[in-house]
Amino acid sequence: MACEIGNRTVLKFDTEDGVAVALARYIADLSERFIKEKGSFNVVLSGGSLIDTMRYLTRAPYKESVDWPKWSIFWLDERVVPLDSKDSNYRLAWDGLLKYVTIPNNQIYAINDKLSPEGAAEDYEAGLRDLVDRRILPLSNASGFPSFDLMLVGMGPDGHVASLFPNRPQRYEKKRWVTYITDSPKPPPPRITLTFPVINSSSEIAMVVTGADLAGAVKDVLENPDSDLPASEVSAQGLLTWFLDNDAASQL
Numbered sequence: 001m002a003c004e005i006g007n008r009t010v011l012k013f014d015t016e017d018g019v020a021v022a023l024a025r026y027i028a029d030l031s032e033r034f035i036k037e038k039g040s041f042n043v044v045l046s047g048g049s050l051i052d053t054m055r056y057l058t059r060a061p062y063k064e065s066v067d068w069p070k071w072s073i074f075w076l077d078e079r080v081v082p083l084d085s086k087d088s089n090y091r092l093a094w095d096g097l098l099k100y101v102t103i104p105n106n107q108i109y110a111i112n113d114k115l116s117p118e119g120a121a122e123d124y125e126a127g128l129r130d131l132v133d134r135r136i137l138p139l140s141n142a143s144g145f146p147s148f149d150l151m152l153v154g155m156g157p158d159g160h161v162a163s164l165f166p167n168r169p170q171r172y173e174k175k176r177w178v179t180y181i182t183d184s185p186k187p188p189p190p191r192i193t194l195t196f197p198v199i200n201s202s203s204e205i206a207m208v209v210t211g212a213d214l215a216g217a218v219k220d221v222l223e224n225p226d227s228d229l230p231a232s233e234v235s236a237q238g239l240l241t242w243f244l245d246n247d248a249a250s251q252l
């Protein structure tokens, strides 16, 4: 079932598996559209449950039909831990998605895990600036911040997105493209994260939210015009689409 709530399209499915099926088709369709329009597809991944919900992309027909070599992969946020740690969003994405598909390694933009959180954030932002200089990543005409084709965003029960948490100042960053946090309320504490000006410069955003523990935050973000949760600040230059299962939508 689809409906419009504010400036968001909300798609509701009976089960998490229904979300997973629809999400794979949505991503494959966008991949085809962007590659036809400009020859490449820049995708930003979250960590958490999102990667498992992308599982149908690693199977037929998408494993073969998607033009994976035209993709570039970035992270919305990353834990500052070794890339082979079980807490790393890179490792999660590698194990659940990237190892099954044919995206060239030099188009997978992981953090430098040898640096401090501050250093890793500066290094990731410098890498993005280099891609802008080389015209691989465009700047949004509207905001002047880099504009990714698709951002896949998860949400925590506290309404956090990326590593932008309630009661932490990073969510108010207006100048930097990438910032860092050393006291994340959700472990592990050291992380880097894209900032809201970058998130909200994306062409397309999918908020992928499944599970009963998220129902309260979903209701607040989608039905309370005065919501102060970080997820309520997400907007896109194109379409912002929420994918919900019945559990996450149970309080709407």
Ligand SMILES: O=C1O[C@H](COP(=O)(O)O)[C@@H](O)[C@H](O)[C@H]1O
Residues within 6 Å of the ligand: 045, 046, 047, 048, 049, 050, 076, 077, 078, 079, 089, 153, 154, 155, 156, 157, 161, 162, 163, 186
């Ligand atoms: O810590 C994180 O949490 C959020 C939400 O994760 P989920 O398991 O509740 O889906 C995730 O989007 C973010 O990338 C991750 O670092």
